[in-house]
Amino acid sequence: MKIMEIEGGNDLNGTIRISGAKNATVALIPAAILTDEEATICNIPEITDTDALCDILSSLNVNVKRASESMIIDPTNIKNIEIKEEFSKKLRASYYFMGALLGKYKKAVMYFPGGCSIGARPIDLHLKGFEALGATVKNELNKYIVEAEELHGANIYLDIASVGATINIMLAAVKAKGTTIIDNAAKEPEIVNVATFLNNMGAKITGAGTSTIKIEGVDYLHKCFHEVIPDRIEAGTYIIIGALCGNPLKIDNVIPEHLDALLSKLEEMGVDLEIGADYVITSRNNYYKSTSIKTAVYPGFPTDLQQPFTVLQTQCDGKSKTTETIFENRFMHVPYLKELGADVEIKNQTATILGPSKLKGSQVVATDLRAGASMVAAALKAEGKTTITNAEHILRGYEQIVEKLTNVGAKIKIKEI
Ligand code: UD1
Numbered sequence: 001m002k003i004m005e006i007e008g009g010n011d012l013n014g015t016i017r018i019s020g021a022k023n024a025t026v027a028l029i030p031a032a033i034l035t036d037e038e039a040t041i042c043n044i045p046e047i048t049d050t051d052a053l054c055d056i057l058s059s060l061n062v063n064v065k066r067a068s069e070s071m072i073i074d075p076t077n078i079k080n081i082e083i084k085e086e087f088s089k090k091l092r093a094s095y096y097f098m099g100a101l102l103g104k105y106k107k108a109v110m111y112f113p114g115g116c117s118i119g120a121r122p123i124d125l126h127l128k129g130f131e132a133l134g135a136t137v138k139n140e141l142n143k144y145i146v147e148a149e150e151l152h153g154a155n156i157y158l159d160i161a162s163v164g165a166t167i168n169i170m171l172a173a174v175k176a177k178g179t180t181i182i183d184n185a186a187k188e189p190e191i192v193n194v195a196t197f198l199n200n201m202g203a204k205i206t207g208a209g210t211s212t213i214k215i216e217g218v219d220y221l222h223k224c225f226h227e228v229i230p231d232r233i234e235a236g237t238y239i240i241i242g243a244l245c246g247n248p249l250k251i252d253n254v255i256p257e258h259l260d261a262l263l264s265k266l267e268e269m270g271v272d273l274e275i276g277a278d279y280v281i282t283s284r285n286n287y288y289k290s291t292s293i294k295t296a297v298y299p300g301f302p303t304d305l306q307q308p309f310t311v312l313q314t315q316c317d318g319k320s321k322t323t324e325t326i327f328e329n330r331f332m333h334v335p336y337l338k339e340l341g342a343d344v345e346i347k348n349q350t351a352t353i354l355g356p357s358k359l360k361g362s363q364v365v366a367t368d369l370r371a372g373a374s375m376v377a378a379a380l381k382a383e384g385k386t387t388i389t390n391a392e393h394i395l396r397g398y399e400q401i402v403e404k405l406t407n408v409g410a411k412i413k414i415k416e417i
Contacts, residue, residue: 004391004402006379007411008361011247011284014408018235018253019045019399020069020228024190026093027167028197028228029053030100032073033062034174035201037223042070044228045399048392052090056083056097082109085142089114091396095123095164098146099171102135107147116368116393119327125162129169132156133176153178153217161186161211161297167194174203176217185213188298189258193229200224232258234398235280236305237373239263240312241405242282243271244381249408250281261301262309265291269316288312290355292321307333307374311381313353314342323350333371336364340378340386361386366393373398380410 020043030053032039044050046069054071057064060081063074080101088094092115101108115121127137127146132155135148153176158165166186173180185191187209195208201224204216235254242249243266256263256275263280266273269288274281290313295303303326313320314337324330331351334344339362343354361384366372372394379386388394391414394401405412 001389001417002391002395003415003417004376004388004394005413005415006376006386006388008359008379008382008384008386010245010409010411012241012245012249012380012405012408012410013247015250015252016238016404016408018230018238018251019043021190021193021231022047022049022233022397023163023188024193024228025050026053026091027096027190027194028226029057029071029073030093030096031171031194031197033057033060033075033078033100034104034171034198035075035221035224038072038074038076039201039223040070040072040225041197042227044069044071045231047395047397047399049091049093049396052087053093056087056094059083059087080105080107083111085111088112091115092121092164095126096168096171098126098130098144099168102130102146102148103151103172103175106149106151109143109145112142112144116370118330118368121327123164125158125160125165126168129156129165130172133169133172133180135172151176153180153215155181155183157183158185163188163191166191166213170195170198170205170213170215173215173217174198174205175219175221178217180215180217182213182215183211185211186297187211189229189232189255197224197226200226230254233302233304235259236262236302237308237377237398239266239280239282240305240308241377241380243312244284244315244377246283248272248281248283250279252279254278254280256280260299262305265293265301269312288316290316290318290320292323294323295325297326303327303330304370306330307370308377310334310337310344310351310353311374311377314344314355314357314359314378315381316353316355318355320353320355321350322353325349332367333374336375337378339364340382342378358383360384363387363389366390369393369397376401380405
């Protein structure tokens with residue numbers, strides 16, 4: 001197990017450069033096997049989720065060359081064999097191999113994906129989409145066998161605008177015969193990034209980023225070069241940390257429009273913000289107005305930033321509320337936030353936070369990736385030492401977090417016990 005130790009209460013000053021987006025990368029790597037030649041992807045973050053996907057590629061005999069932030073994926077000698085449970089359970093995004101293998105080879109065999117335990121997280125919409133394209137789905141225990149004689153275009157309406165289902169159906173439909181329409185599609189920037197990647201290979205996808213995506217099937221996907229967009233969730237996390245401890249903190253390599261919901265909430269609270277074309281500068285303030293948020297699909301307030309944001313709400317004057325509408329189990333950080341001195345009550349899916357609270361170092365747990373990020377933010381603000389156990393969750397999504405924070409003056413260490 002990994003343990004993070006943070007000596008908090010210090011100002012942070014300098015620049016943090018944002019890495020490539022985790023949630024785009026984890027879809028782009030499986031999507032790369034759709035090419036009939038090879039795909040080069042740059043700005044890939046070095047996070048453990050990337051390593052886990054590379055392990056799956058190797059198990060399928062896909063040739064992968066990694067050099068610093070780029071990756072060349074050559075699926076020419078791929079063997080479409082079962083993806084073992086030990087691989088699929090390491091992360092949520094392993095499920096993108098279902099859509100990609102089905103789209104290319106008309107068959108995928110793999111186990112239910114892993115990922116953060118933030119709710120039930122079923123994959124029924126993905127499977128319904130595959131069935132609409134002509135596939136049959138067999139589920140034995142935890143294993144899924146999805147296959148088709150031929151995939152054909154279909155009109156698919158998603159009951160929920162799911163990020164995973166939108167991307168997975170896109171991957172399965174890209175080589176199907178005819179036209180597929182996904183209605184009530186999710187609109188997250190990572191979906192646009194994946195559609196651009198596929199179009200760079202010769203796919204015909206329009207409408208990504210809107211709620212209707214149209215995919216005209218093609219027979220061949222050629223060589224391509226692609227760049228991962230900056231990680232809006234990593235950026236948002238550090239912007240929140242800047243509002244807690246910045247003096248000042250510059251967050252560089254950001255697409256500010258991807259963070260509109262967060263930035264306007266911060267402005268409403270009275271956070272000092274300088275928003276440039278590709279950067280945001282924040283500083284801590286002694287007084288923040290209380291504010292309430294409700295998570296929603298993009299462009300609403302991202303559920304992935306809800307947990308770090310609650311830390312900032314502990315510093316607001318009066319009562320703030322956070323309502324989680326996407327995942328039913330995303331307040332697991334709250335008991336630990338209270339352990340650090342916050343005043344928070346949860347009722348149904350709403351956390352009520354009374355501030356401002358003086359946070360003090362203690363022993364806490366990173367129960368999942370973004371809960372872990374919220375513990376880092378709280379520990380940096382808290383006076384004294386905080387120990388965060390299960391810190392490996394944090395490394396799944398934040399590239400070089402210890403180095404990035406150390407460079408701006410944080411006292412942070414990670415060790416294995
Ligand atoms: C992705 C992100 C995650 C983010 C989430 C919402 C990745 C790897 N993960 O997760 O970081 O928090 O989007 O922005 O990109 N649902 C169903 N049936 C399905 C699919 C989803 O009921 O078949 C439900 C989920 O349980 C959840 C909601 O729909 O309540 C949204 O889930 P979804 O958008 O699919 O999230 P993920 O793709 O799992």
